[in-house]
Amino acid sequence: MTTTGETPQAPATPTRTPTPAPPPSPLRLPAFRRFVLAQLVSAAGSAMAPLALAYAVIGAGGGAGALGLVLATNTVPTVVFLLVGGVLADRLSRSRLLFLGNLLAAAAQGVLALVVATGHAGTGAIAACGFVSGVAVAFTTPAAQGVVTQLVAPGQLQQANALLRLPTNAVKVVGPVTGGLVVAVGGPAWALGFDACTFAVAALLLLGLRLGAPATRTSALADLREGWSGFWSRTWLWTYTAAGTVLVAAWLAGYQLLGPVVTEQEYEGARTWGFIQGAFSLGLLAGAVVCLRWKPERLLTVAVAASSGLALPLAGLAFGLPLPWLLLSAVLAGITLDVAGVAWVTAFQQHVPDGELGRMSSFNQVGERLAIPLGYLVVALVSSAFADRSVLLVCTGIIVAATLLNLCVRDIHRIRRVE
Template identity: 90%
Template structure:
């Protein structure tokens, strides 16, 4: 394998090898993993600190909802711009600037809260900055792994990236709660800003080269849409994912705490459910380190249906042990779905298009956040919570089954061809010149 193969992620020399060395042997990949871990450590504490910063400023649920919306809207609005830039500029430089911007936003918020001058408006303004940063870093991050590891190591690399992040999700909120309780939200927000700054410096050291831009940014965007639409497996997965994520967020994030308060032991039960789910995420990452299915996209789509399990358990009012088991299984299947999906995406989209294809996919799934919350807000007054949970369960199952009916989803295979794409991707490129 040549140095160029390692740089582009399209090497095939070791594809048939029975022993695959760990991507952690590659210094650049280790640096990327460390940057992700550092950033995730601060981000795991931030939601709790943000909530208490809003409360400390005299706000309630409405103010917190406004702050969260203010951080979400710019992400959706600027994702397509971030995708175009990720295919025109150095992705490592974009990640550096994005993390630096996030550090500035969280740092300003920490200072405002510490000085006692926080208000819903100032908190929302800092959240807007963070939302813009996410819009530029998300598409760039999708295309970094393919530059750091060869194609046959992509699934292992994606799993290794998620392993420390999922571990932090288990302990991060607890640590954040302790910091907020002892020192106040400003310290937790300041720590989050510091982790973004450290991650930025680590990412700057990757020094990935920039692609050669041939046309205007608008032309790149049009070409990206043509490429996205020509890949049936990609846009159908995005459409199904938007519906599925909306149903999951509506059932789990909104109705989950409400139902556990009414039917179980309130906050204690919900804390156990979230802990079980996080433990499942960790277990799913371990599964992906060992299991390498050939039909990546079929596995990703099928595994997504596991999110229906805790919703069904809540709808049926099952005893707590069964509810916890369903949460663990949902976490396992979600992480398996995430790793196999990202691997299939990276192996079947050319490196020059990864940023734009990722941004189109992310726009669809992020639109599910307000969609799910809005639908539940409209129907919750007319229907019982358990009935809404049952409907959300059915939507997840239906979206999964319909997506599995798409022929191109079933045709995606693991083994890449010599040019770094699968035979399906080669046919797509031949059929659609703009893709």
């Protein structure tokens, strides 16, 4: 009841800020759908290629040494030419670079399929085709990092990156099995020929994107120097790359190299290893699904922390855990790896200017690819002196230590989502 004679006023109704509508799915964009389809088609062939390549070398009379030489000639040119590919990705049309790179890969795999089918596939010829394929990867990898930012809005980047990984991860589950059947029934030439066809189809799809080229006013060498300065000035970027180099080396040495050896000695050999690889691939697929729903604020913190999940299957093998626990650890490792990958790529695309994406990507990729021969070389040197399980424990510790040290970098936690 009032005593002043004034009419009482009803309490004001608080105004509610409308919840912003979520951004539309990137799949509504025709250009993005074309890019996803190109990636899926290419991945379908690439999933069969490693097995077909191995049996092509074996069929030519080569052994482990010859296969190692072929793999090296595929990896080395990628590392050597990545920086060139990064500079070009910031100067030329990225869709045109992807078109030319896929066309080059199609030609290399087509020639390889032909020489294998005609019985003229010596180690030298296979290695030469692998060299050309490695060069193609060096030019397509940096360009692919920047294409997504030209196709979708910043708020759609994480969803776009997850959608790109979802079908390719699904292919990783069924691709090796299908490739094995193709090689068993028709021989490696058929699988290699299929891989060549998928690269050609992907090239035609990418040709239709017709993305513009970033504006440049300096020389290529000046671009490279400027790129290095930009890379070094971003503490979060070079520390993530350095930690990733160590982490990837430990992961590849423990999982790819010692995993088959330990399962052969302690479990049921190829059968157990096949189950573990299948569980890991299913984890990758599940991780992509998680990234479609979960959008963390601190993207880079999530990317670094999730990478530690790779230690789980290595620790399981080192301690001789039963198969169900090994399979669970492999699934969890796959989930965390894909979450880390999507979070990292999204943070990278949102916090690096479009005109620098190619060069920054190439510097990061050089670091991670150098880890491949590094990890294999170190394990080869120490495996004769120490038990395989002990080396696996060391690899586990390195992954955990690299993750914890990277989490101590303050700049890592400053990289937040941009909507």
